[in-house]
Amino acid sequence: MKDVFSSKLTFGIFDHLDEDGRDIVRQYADRLVLAEAYDRLGFFAYHVAEHHCTPHGRGPSPNLFLSSIAQRTRQLRIGPLVMQLNLYHPLRAFEEICMLDHLSGGRLEVGIGRGSLPLELGYYGISADAAPSRYKEASEILISAMKGGMLSYQGQHFELNSVPLTVNTYQRPRPPTWIATNRPESAAWAAANGANLACVGPSSAVRKVTDAFRAHREPNGEAHDQMPFLGLLRMVVIARSEIDAYSLAASAYAQWLESFKFLYELNAIPTPPHLPLTFDAAIESELCVVGTPYSVRQVLLNQLEEAGANYLLCQLAFGNLPLDASLCTATAIQSEIMAGLGRQ
Numbered sequence: 001m002k003d004v005f006s007s008k009l010t011f012g013i014f015d016h017l018d019e020d021g022r023d024i025v026r027q028y029a030d031r032l033v034l035a036e037a038y039d040r041l042g043f044f045a046y047h048v049a050e051h052h053c054t055p056h057g058r059g060p061s062p063n064l065f066l067s068s069i070a071q072r073t074r075q076l077r078i079g080p081l082v083m084q085l086n087l088y089h090p091l092r093a094f095e096e097i098c099m100l101d102h103l104s105g106g107r108l109e110v111g112i113g114r115g116s117l118p119l120e121l122g123y124y125g126i127s128a129d130a131a132p133s134r135y136k137e138a139s140e141i142l143i144s145a146m147k148g149g150m151l152s153y154q155g156q157h158f159e160l161n162s163v164p165l166t167v168n169t170y171q172r173p174r175p176p177t178w179i180a181t182n183r184p185e186s187a188a189w190a191a192a193n194g195a196n197l198a199c200v201g202p203s204s205a206v207r208k209v210t211d212a213f214r215a216h217r218e219p220n221g222e223a224h225d226q227m228p229f230l231g232l233l234r235m236v237v238i239a240r241s242e243i244d245a246y247s248l249a250a251s252a253y254a255q256w257l258e259s260f261k262f263l264y265e266l267n268a269i270p271t272p273p274h275l276p277l278t279f280d281a282a283i284e285s286e287l288c289v290v291g292t293p294y295s296v297r298q299v300l301l302n303q304l305e306e307a308g309a310n311y312l313l314c315q316l317a318f319g320n321l322p323l324d325a326s327l328c329t330a331t332a333i334q335s336e337i338m339a340g341l342g343r344q
Contacts, residue, residue, distance in 0.1 A: 009304065011338055012045040013038050014081060014198070014233055014313040017065070018259045019055035021320045027058060028065075030323045032072050034316070037327055039073035041334040045109050046073075047081035047178075047198070047313065052120045055259040063096045070104035079109030081198055082180050086114050086126050086134050090141035090158060091151070097142075097175065098167040106170040111178035111198070112139055119263050133157065146174035178229075184212035191216035196229040198313055201274065202286050203306035206232055210308035232309035234300065235282070235318055237290040237325065238332040249290040250279040252319030259319075293336040300337065 020027050035046055046069060051057025059065045062080040069078050078100075085093060101108040114135035115121050118128040126134065137155040145151050151163040169175055177195040179186060187209045190197050197213060199206045210230045217227075237252070239245035257277070264271045276282035283290070289299050304312060314333060317326040 008227075008310045009341055010044045010229065010311045011042075011333065012047060012077075012231070012311060012313050013043050014047045014049070014315045015059075015317060016049045016051070016256075016315070017057055017059035018256055018318060019058055020317075021255060024058055028068075031065075031317065032068065033323065034326055034330070035069045035076065036072050037330055039076040041330055042338060043076060043314075043330070043334075044311075045077035045079060047079055047109065047111065050080055050082065050084050050087075050115075051117075052084075052087070053123050054120070054263045056262060063100050067100055067103050070100070070107065075107075077107040077109050078104055079111055079175075079178065081109075081111035081178055082113030083111060084115040084120070085112050085138040085142065086121055086131050087124055088138070090138040091145070091160065091163065093138070094142055094145040094165075095167060098169050101170040101175055104170075106175075108169075108171065108175040109178060109196075110175045111180065112142070113180055117263060119267055119269075130157070143174075176228075178231075182206070182209060184208050187213040188216040190228070191218075194228060196231065196311075198231040198233060199307070199309070200233040200287065203232070203303045206307040206309065214308070227310065229311040230309045231311040231313045232304055232307045233313040233315060234286070234303070235288045235315040236296060236300070236329055236333070237288070237316075237321070238293055238296050238329040238336075239290075239325070240292065242291050242295065245290040245292065245296075248321060248325050249288060252321040253279045253282055253288060255319035257319075293332045296332075297337050297340075 038046055048059055048062040048066060049057055050060065050062045052060045062083065066078045083093065097110055114131050121131055134157045137157050141153050141158060145165060146169065148165055148168050151160050151165055153160040178198055179190050179195050180198040181187065182199055182201050187197060191213045199209050213230060237245050237249035239248060261271055276285045276287055282288040286303060289296055300312060316329045
């Protein structure tokens with residue numbers, strides 16, 4: 001691992017809040033315990049997905065959940081990844097963003113997107129045909145609102161006439177923006193708009209996205225100009241032995257996969273072609289990385305370098321993983337990887 005690469009690595013947390021097989025009240029409580037640990041261990045941010053009408057997402061209102069996280073942490077940044085803008089009036093989305101940015105003391109990271117599964121939008125009466133243009137308008141309104149003043153917009157889906165914006169964000173000019181994508185063409189938009197990236201997939205495929213981002217990015221020429229985060233998502237389980245890690249992760253992945261497939265099976269539609277349908281396939285495709293602290297460290301650093309990523313999105317709580325197992329993995333990442341790279 002090259003020192004110049006290692007020195008730029010940052011570590012964050014991603015969470016689907018997928019069903020863990022227990023009461024939802026207990027799951028929320030455990031996630032709050034985990035968030036406090038992430039804060040204490042020095043992780044950069046906690047990113048939460050938004051899903052609806054599926055056990056794959058028990059946090060259908062991520063901003064509501066994150067407002068609770070904000071009160072239990074001090075340094076950990078927080079944000080939806082992504083906020084499904086098609087399910088919000090953009091003015092309401094803007095107001096929620098402002099509130100959460102202030103409640104967290106300026107620790108908000110805003111992920112936006114149109115949603116990965118049309119079925120979820122359909123339950124809210126939004127057709128797959130309307131989703132792209134509706135999202136485009138909503139994102140334009142949101143970005144315009146961040147500038148403050150009176151807000152006006154005329155579009156196919158939204159019409160705003162001299163709306164007074166009486167709240168603003170804590171961070172100026174606005175909180176950092178994120179998109180989740182596996183497409184090089186989306187990376188070009190992110191580069192042009194100063195957004196951060198979150199990617200999932202084999203390192204070689206993600207490299208095409210990060211290369212596209214770098215090719216389209218124009219540094220501002222200032223000495224403090226920094227490369228935005230180029231994130232690589234991995235489900236990680238670390239234990240004392242390879243056998244223990246494999247056993248824990250295999251059971252957890254099976255339950256995570258069951259919740260992921262829920263809406264697909266309910267509506268008799270095929271699952272995404274690149275979804276690993278077995279735990280071994282998840283390891284082979286690089287979605288899951290499991291093992292001892294030493295072995296996981298080597299694999300993750302190699303994958304990050306191959307992907308051209310500078311931000312590791314660690315999914316440490318998924319399926320039926322016990323709280324202690326997630327805490328063990330988080331602690332091992334801090335002590336064996338982050339500390340070794342000067343992160344603590």
